[in-house]
Amino acid sequence: MIDMHDVAELPNRVVRTTFQAGARLRHARVFHPRGVRLAGRFRATSAYEPWFGSGDRAVIARQSKGLGSPGGVPDVLGLAFRVLDGDEHPWDFALATTGRSALGRFVITPARAWATARFGTLLPYRFGDAPPVWLFAEPLDTGDLPTTASLRALDDHLDDHVIRFSITADGLGHPPETVGELDLRRAEPGEHRTDFFDPILNHPADVALIPPVVNRLRENAYTGSRRGRTGDGAQPAT
Secondary structure (H helix, E strand, O other): OOOHHHHHHHHHHHHHHHHHHHHHHHOOOOOOOEEEEEEEEEEEOHHHHHHHOOOEEEEEEEEEEOOOOOOOOOEOEEEEEEEEOOOOOEEEEEEEEEOOOOOHHHOEOOEOOHHHOOEEOOOOEEEOOOOOEEEEEEEOOOOOOOOOOOHHHHHHHOOOOOEEEEEEEEOOOOOOEEEEEEEEEEOOOOOOOOOOOOOOOOOOOOEEEOOHHHHHHHHHHHHHHHHHOOOOOOOOOO
């Protein structure tokens, strides 16, 4: 007799096993294997303070290249960050360079430079009972950012600069609104106390990532990638 639960779980097992094997083979994350550790603060606008809390919120973050391409070769660039929510629980975000149009926001897009990179969540969030929105991170000081996709150039830039982003929420059919401002600097030794950012696992109970079926597959990809790394599964977050 066919166990329908096993049948339903088959895609999740395939994704988990595939990413576990890929991480074991690569000895690193399947995607975004190398990056720059960051720390800083996030300040929410008044409309989003019920979820994030008021004032400056401490943040740890990471910027990375999706395929780990060498030097300044264009790549899908990533921005992940963790902030404490209004209840002091970890809240993770993982964004990649995407388009901004109604269809383009679903598509990861290689970027030629950190100065021109625009980051999106690919899939929408639902805050409470509000309509779903996509979150985007727009760099505020584009004239100062590196005009290449090199991680070394980004790291050198952090010697003398803070990287600032405006975080916006953009739904379909209504204007985008500002969620808050994210300011990032190079993290100090010991300040970066996590090796992974998992937006499926770490978010407030009243904030939903949708659709659930896609996020279940995504969570299995994250889990497989973490399990597949060598040693105890905690690769340096570089």
